[in-house]
Amino acid sequence: MPDKQKIRLAIEEGNYEGAAELIKGYISEPGQYDDTIAIYDAAIGEACGDRKRMWEAIRSGLLKNCRNYELYVMLGNYYLCENMHKSWLCYENALFYCDDMEDRAGIRAMMDQLEREYGIFVNKVAVVILSYNLLEYTKSCIESIRKTTPESAREIIVVDNASEDGSAEWLKKQKDIILVANKENMGFPAGCNQGIRAAGKVSDIFLLNNDTLLAENALFWLRMGLYDKEKNGAAGSMSNYAPYDQSVCGDDATVPGLLDFGRRMNIPEEYPYESRLFLIGFALLIRRPVVDEVGLLDERFSPGQWEDVDYGLRIVLAGYRNVLCKNSFILHYGGQSFGKNEKKSQALIERNQKILNEKWGLEVLSHSPIVKLIQYAQEPEEAPIRILDIGCGCGASLGYAGSLYPNAEVYGVEKNPQAAKVASCMGTVVCGDVEETDLPWGEGFFDYVLMGEILEHLRDPEIVLKKINKCLKTGGHLIASVPNMKHYSVLLPLLLEDRFSYGDGGILNSSHLKLYTGKEVSELLSRNGYTVEWMKYTLAAGEPKGEEARVIRKLAEVTGEPSGTSMLAYQYIIKAAKAREAANT
Numbered sequence: 001m002p003d004k005q006k007i008r009l010a011i012e013e014g015n016y017e018g019a020a021e022l023i024k025g026y027i028s029e030p031g032q033y034d035d036t037i038a039i040y041d042a043a044i045g046e047a048c049g050d051r052k053r054m055w056e057a058i059r060s061g062l063l064k065n066c067r068n069y070e071l072y073v074m075l076g077n078y079y080l081c082e083n084m085h086k087s088w089l090c091y092e093n094a095l096f097y098c099d100d101m102e103d104r105a106g107i108r109a110m111m112d113q114l115e116r117e118y119g120i121f122v123n124k125v126a127v128v129i130l131s132y133n134l135l136e137y138t139k140s141c142i143e144s145i146r147k148t149t150p151e152s153a154r155e156i157i158v159v160d161n162a163s164e165d166g167s168a169e170w171l172k173k174q175k176d177i178i179l180v181a182n183k184e185n186m187g188f189p190a191g192c193n194q195g196i197r198a199a200g201k202v203s204d205i206f207l208l209n210n211d212t213l214l215a216e217n218a219l220f221w222l223r224m225g226l227y228d229k230e231k232n233g234a235a236g237s238m239s240n241y242a243p244y245d246q247s248v249c250g251d252d253a254t255v256p257g258l259l260d261f262g263r264r265m266n267i268p269e270e271y272p273y274e275s276r277l278f279l280i281g282f283a284l285l286i287r288r289p290v291v292d293e294v295g296l297l298d299e300r301f302s303p304g305q306w307e308d309v310d311y312g313l314r315i316v317l318a319g320y321r322n323v324l325c326k327n328s329f330i331l332h333y334g335g336q337s338f339g340k341n342e343k344k345s346q347a348l349i350e351r352n353q354k355i356l357n358e359k360w361g362l363e364v365l366s367h368s369p370i371v372k373l374i375q376y377a378q379e380p381e382e383a384p385i386r387i388l389d390i391g392c393g394c395g396a397s398l399g400y401a402g403s404l405y406p407n408a409e410v411y412g413v414e415k416n417p418q419a420a421k422v423a424s425c426m427g428t429v430v431c432g433d434v435e436e437t438d439l440p441w442g443e444g445f446f447d448y449v450l451m452g453e454i455l456e457h458l459r460d461p462e463i464v465l466k467k468i469n470k471c472l473k474t475g476g477h478l479i480a481s482v483p484n485m486k487h488y489s490v491l492l493p494l495l496l497e498d499r500f501s502y503g504d505g506g507i508l509n510s511s512h513l514k515l516y517t518g519k520e521v522s523e524l525l526s527r528n529g530y531t532v533e534w535m536k537y538t539l540a541a542g543e544p545k546g547e548e549a550r551v552i553r554k555l556a557e558v559t560g561e562p563s564g565t566s567m568l569a570y571q572y573i574i575k576a577a578k579a580r581e582a583a584n585t
Contacts, residue, residue, distance in 0.1 A: 007040045016044045035065035042074045054078055055268070062267045066216050069097040073107060075268065084120045085227040092122070093220050096150035122227060123288055125154045125219065126199030127206045130191045132161040135170060137211045137333065142177070144214040151176070154219075155203060157195045158210075161185040188281075188304030189297040196296060205291055209282040211333040212239075213255070215262025218330045222285045225273055225325035233290040233320025234312070236279030238265070241334035245370055246280050246324060255331065262329035271381065272327040274403035275426060277368055277396050278312020279322050283330045286315075294318050298359075305352040309364060313394075316425045324403075360418060367393035367419040371452035373479045374401040376575055382407055385447040388471065389413075390434050390464075391454045395423030401450075402427070411446070413437065434464055444473045451480040453571075455521065456512040465528040472578040478530055481573045483507040484537070485515035488544055488552055488567045496551070507570070518572050530576035537569030544568075 003026045010019035023041055027033045038061025045054030055078060061071045076090030091111045098104050114120040127145055131138045138158070145156060159180040160168045171179045180194050196205050204226070206219070218237060225235040240249045240258050250261035294314050301307035312322050356364050371389075374397070379385055384407040389397050392412030401410050410427035413434050414420040420431035430437060435458060449468050455461050468478065483506075490507050493499040502510040516524070522532050544552055556564035 004036060004040075007037070011040055011043050011047075014047075016047050020044050033060060033064075035061040035068045035071060037061075038064065039068070039070050039074065042071070046074065046077060051078065055270070059268045063264060066263055066267065067097045069094040069103070069107075072097065073110075076110070083228065084114055084118055085122055086224055088114050088120050088122050089220065089223055089227065092150060092153060093217070096153075122223065123202055123204045124152075124200060125149075125206045125223065125285070126195075126203035127154050127156045127208055128192055128195030128199065129156070129158045129208050129210050130161060130188060130195070131158055131163055131167045131171070131210050132185060133163045133165045133167060134210060135163070135165050135167045138167060139170070141208070141210050141212055141214075142174070144212075145208075145219075146176075148214045148216055149219050153223075154206075155200060157198050159186075159191040159195045159198075161187070161191055185303070187299075187302035189299045189302050189307045193296040193299065196291060202288055204288050205286045207281055207284045207286070209332065212283060213259065213331040215259050215266055215329050215331060217266040218262060218283075218328050219285075221266050221272075221328040222283075222325055225323050225328065226285055226287055228273060228323070229321065231320050232323045233287055233294075233315045233318070234279055235285045235323045235325050235328075236276070237283045237328040237330040238324070238326055239280075239282065239330050239332040241332040242280045242282060244278075244280060248326075248329070258331045262331065265329045266327055269327040271403065271406050272325055274324040274326065275399035276312065276322040276324050277316060277394050277399070277422065277426070278309045279324060281308030281311075282332050282334075284308065284311075287320075290315060290318070290320055294320075300355055300359075301352050303348070305349050306356045307352075310356055310359065313360065313364070313422060316422060319425070362416055362418045364394070367416060367422075368396050369393065370396045370400050371450070371481070372397070372400060373450045373452050373481060373573070374404055374448065376479050376573065377405075377448055377477070379405065379447075381405065383447075384408065386445060387411065387448045387450065388441075388446045388468075389450045389452075390468070391415075391452065391457075392423050392427075392429060394419045395426030395429065397450070397452070398423065398427040398429075411441070413439070434467075435459060439467060439471055441471050443470050444476075446471050447473055447476050449476070449478050451478065453481055453483065455480060455482050455524075456514050456516065459513055461514065461524065462528050465525065465530070469529040469578060474578060474580075476578050477533075478525070478576045478578075479574070480521075480525075480576075481571055482516050482521050483512075483571050484518060484566070484569045486517045486566050487540070487570050488548060489540065489570075491555075491567060492548060492551060516572075518566060518569060521572060521574060525574065525576045526579075529579050531579045532574060532576045534575055536573045537565070538571045538573070539568060540570040 007019050007022045038057045041057035042054045045057055058071050058075050072090045072094035076087040079086040091107050095107045157178045158171050161182050162185050168181045171177055178198055180198055192207055222235045226232050238246055238248045297307045298310050315322055383405055385405055386409045387401050389412045392398055392414045398410040398412055412423050412427055412429040414423055414429055415433040417431055420429050423429045458464055487507055502508045525532055552564050552567050
C-alpha cells in the first residue's frame with residue numbers, strides 16, 4: 001500500500017500519533033511534502049488541538065498548490081474560534097476551486113450554517129475600474145479578475161472616460177460588466193465616485209487601476225485583511241510598482257514571473273498586516289460602511305493625484321484602520337496614464353500636493369515618512385514591548401512598529417498639533433515640544449525610544465537625552481539616527497571651495513541647530529547615561545568619483561583611516577542601552 005494511503009487510513013481510524021509518524025517517515029527525503037501531505041498534517045493538528053501544526057501545514061500546502069480547496073476548508077476551520085467572517089471567506093474560496101459536487105454541497109452547507117446560526121456573511125465586492133483608452137490593459141485586467149475570483153463574490157463596474165480606442169464598445173458586450181460611459185473625461189476621483197454610486201448598496205468597494213493584473217488569490221487575501229478586525233476600514237496590496245513601501249518584487253520582472261511571484265506570496269502569514277496612514281489607490285479595498293460614513297473621493301483633486309492620501313487620512317480620523325496586506329500581491333504596470341506627459345504630470349502632482357497640504361493644515365508628506373529604526377530592536381515577534389517615537393509626525397512609524405511587534409504598545413511625541421491629531425489614531429501621542437514638555441510616563445516605562453533625525457534639531461540635546469533616559473527601563477534602548485557632518489558632501493566644499501552653505505535639505509539643512517560627527521554623537525550619548533552598543537551608517541546615493549574620490553583617499557591617508565569610512569557615512573544609526581550607572585541614579 002502506498003504510504004499516502006496508509007497515512008489517510010490512520011487518520012480515518014483516529015490513529016493520529018501513528019499518522020504523524022508515517023508522515024515523518026514519508027517526508028524524510030526532500031521534496032516529499034506536497035499539498036496532499038499538508039492536508040493530512042493539518043488534519044492531525046486539528047484533531048489534536050495543535051493549532052500551530054495545523055497553521056504551518058496549511059501554509060506549506062498552499063505554497064505548493066494555492067488552488068487546493070481542501071486546504072481552504074481547513075483554513076476556514078482554523079479561523080472558526082477567532083474570526084468567523086474569515087472562516088466564511090475561506091469556505092467561499094474553497095467553493096471557487098472545488099469541482100467535486102458532493103464536496104461543494106458540504107462546503108456550501110458550512111457557509112449556510114455560519115449565516116443561519118451566527119449571522120455571518122461577507123459583502124460582495126464591487127470592483128470599480130476606470131478606463132481611458134488602453135483597451136488591451138483593460139481586457140487583461142478584467143480577465144485576471146474573472147480567473148482569480150468567484151463570480152458570486154464580485155460585480156465589475158467600469159467607468160469609461162470617453163475612450164477613443166473602442167473600449168466602450170467592447171465593454172458594452174460584456175455580460176458581467178456594469179458600464180458607465182462618459183461623454184467626456186471626468187478624471188480619476190469623479191470617475192471613481194461614479195463607479196461607487198453604480199455599485200450595489202451593500203457591496204464593499206475595490207478601486208482598481210485598469211493597468212493591473214490580479215495574481216492568484218490577491219483579492220481573497222485583501223478581503224481577509226479587511227475583515228481581520230472590525231475597525232479595519234480599508235485594505236491595500238503590495239505590488240511591483242507602488243510608492244511608499246508598498247513595492248516588492250522577485251528576481252523575474254517579466255509578467256509571468258511577477259504573477260508567479262504573487263502566487264507564492266499570496267498565502268497565509270502570521271503577521272501580514274501593517275496599519276498605514278494611507279494606502280496607494282491603484283488597488284484599494286474599502287468596507288462599505290466606511291464609504292457611507294467617510295464619503296466619496298474629494299473631486300478637488302481631479303483629474304487625479306493625492307486623492308488616495310487624502311482619503312486614507314479621512315479613514316484614520318474617522319476611527320478606522322488602513323491595513324496594508326503584505327500577503328496580497330497585484331501586478332501594476334504603472335505610469336500608463338498620468339506618466340505619459342512627464343512635465344504635465346509633475347505640474348499636477350505639485351498643484352494637488354499644495355491642495356492636500358492646505359486642506360490638512362500641514363506638509364502632509366514631510367510628516368508621513370516611515371522611519372524604520374525599530375527594525376534594529378531584534379526582539380521576539382510576540383514581545384509585549386513599549387515603544388516611544390520622538391517626533392512621530394502623523395504616526396506612520398507607529399503603524400510600522402506595531403506591524404513588527406503586534407503585541408507592542410506604541411507611543412509618540414509630536415509638536416505639530418495637526419500631525420499629532422492624526423498620529424493619535426495610530427497610538428498614544430503627546431502633543432508638545434520634547435524640549436519643553438514634561439513626559440507623562442513614569443520611570444522605566446519604555447523598552448525602546450526612537451529618535452529619527454531629532455538630535456540635530458534640539459537646542460539642548462543633553463537635557464532631552466537625560467529626560468528620555470529616565471523613561472527607559474533598565475536594559476532599555478535608545479535607537480537614533482543623525483546625519484554626519486564629516487560626510488564628503490560637506491567636507492570637500494569646505495576644504496576645496498571655502499564653502500559651508502545651508503539649504504532646504506540634506507546634512508546642512510537650515511533647520512539643523514547642531515552638527516555631529518560619529519565620534520561626537522557617541523560621546524554625547526555616553527555623557528548622558530547611555531552605553532553605545534553599535535553604530536551603523538548609510539551611504540548617500542551614488543559614490544564619489546574622479547577628483548572627489550582622489551581627495552578622500554588623500555585625506556584618509558593623512559588621518560590614518562585607510563577606508564575613509566567617516567567621510568563616506570551619510571547618516572549614522574546608533575543603538576545605545578541605558579547605562580547601569582544611569583539606572584542606579
